[in-house]
Amino acid sequence: MTSSTTLRPLRIAHLADTHLGYRALGRADPETGRNQRAVDVERAFETAIEDILERGVDLVVHAGDVFHHTRPSWAALRCFVRQMRRLEAANVPCVVIGGNHDTPRLRATGSVFGLLELALPEITFVAGYEVGELRFDALDLRLTAVPHGALTNPNPPVVWAHSGWRNVLVTHGLAPGVRLRGQVQREPGEEALNPALLDAGFDYVALGHYHVWGDQGHDAWYSGSTERIGWGDEEIKPGYVIVELDEPGTAPRVEHMDVPTRPMKTLAPIAGDGRAARELADMVLDRLRALDTPEAMTRVELRETPRPIRREAEAILRREAGELVWSLQVYSPADILDRFARGSAEATMTDLRTLFSAFVDEQTERQAYDAAFATAFRTRGHRALDEAMRAAEESGTPAEDPAA
Helix, strand or coil: CCCCCCCCCEEEEEECCCCECCCCCCCECCCCCCEHHHHHHHHHHHHHHHHHHHCCCCEEEECCCCECCCCCCHHHHHHHHHHHHHHHHCCCCEEEECCCCCCCCCHHHCCCHHHHHHHCCCEEEECCCCCEEEEEHHHCEEEEEECHHHHCCCCCCCCCCCCCCEEEEEEECECCCCCCCCCCCCCCCCCECCHHHHCCCCCEEEEECCCCCEECCCCEEECCCCCCCCHHHCCCCCEEEEEEECCCCCCCEEEEEECCCCCEEECCCEECCCCCHHHHHHHHHHHHHHHCCCCCEEEEEEECCCHHHHHHHHHHHHHHCCCCCCEEEEECHHHHHHHHHHCCHHHHHHHHHHHHHHHHHHHHHCCCCCHHHHHHHHHHHHHHHHHHHHHHHHCCCHHHCCCC
């Protein structure tokens, strides 16, 4: 507990949504042969840790979504362990909570964090279904960790600040009032944060889940993601935040630290009405030259363009745009409308889960299934749908465009 003497400022590095294991676009890294976007995400995380180690922080908190999948690849695991061991070697305390991407849909499945606790004994993981209460006497700090799993319990978590201490809350969910960018429906598994969490009198609330860094009121901040995950993140600034806390009850000082990442740019749309494929392709190539960012991911919308003309223009661009830009996606309003009608792949999967559950309920009511069979069938069906969702994500389809 604090004394009457003035405390020295406490410096905390707060990061989240590193999404290790994310893959997209089917391009290979020339050095490793692995998916380039997976490598980009790992490099962003490594850059963040390198920067954190140079800033002399007293504590690191990761507010969830360490991984993009609940069953991360060996490469993603290796990257995480390697970087966290650097924090261990520097004797920097670190707390990691589970996010919705980290937390298995079925509680009996088990979590990768059970293994990571053995591999990283100096790192504190709070990734299950209970609230963690941590005490750092040397820092005059009490830290309350509310992982995604704890938000899914029937009763909402109850938290409180401890008098006479600096108090930090770490959690992962959608804060009240956040307006999602470019999403028709919320992400499956996403949890809305109870306003009571933000009203509990903490000196700082470290939030994860939303990829845009910023103040949510009540001394609660999103750190943002360390890399862009799909086109919904085009306008974000990847990075993390440094937080300074003085005496208990004083406002935190928060500074965003940029992490350099692969640029993402949507070109101005082009009207294809009456234009030949060659003319359309040349217009796009001119814009790519003007962009002058060969490492960028880009996309362009062709409007009022018949499908055969668009396909021919795409073929030309595949041959000729390679030296001007890292990737180019050509799309039309029909693609956007189709996706809006279907929802994202994740929204579609949510609908399928609902329909499947309704089917099982109907069969049970008709006494075609007994209760034990219905329960087992529902569990296995949902598991199969979840696996299909993971497969869609790993294929690099547009399902990998959620902003959170």
